[in-house]
Amino acid sequence: MDGKSLARVVAVIFVAVAVTATALEMTRKEERPHDAATQLPAALAPSPPREGLRRCQALGEVALRDSGCLRLWAEQRDRFLGLNAPFATSASGPVTSPKDATSPEAR
Structure with missing residues (x-):
């Protein structure tokens, strides 16, 4: 037998x-616990921050002046960036970021 035939x-x-393994895997039935089938995944469960973000999204440009939306956005940003201690913000004042030392206004 030459090399081409063997290959x-x-x-x-x-x-x-590969076809046999795929066919066997497709016919296998997945066992699910009964508790997991009745609960919603965490990503689909409604949460207060998510509802607040939806409200702010619906407000549109007005949300830029809403203190609740500004606070919620700051909390989400801190959570996204993994900051342990979020910036101290007052509920009555707008949320401002610290000035960058390299910006022209800071000089």
Whole structure:
């Protein structure tokens, strides 16, 4: 048997094994616990911050002047960035970021 024929036989055997493994995996039934089937995943469960963000989204440009939206955005930004201690913000004042030392206004 020459090299080409041997390579073809090995390729056919490999494809046959792959097709058989795929067919077996597709026919396998997945066992689910009964508790997990009745609960919503955490990503789909409604949460107060998510509802607040939806409200701010619906407000549109007015949300830029809403102190609740500014506070919520600051909390979400801190959570996204992984900051342990969020910036201290007052509920009555707008949220401002610290000036960058390299900006022209800071000089």
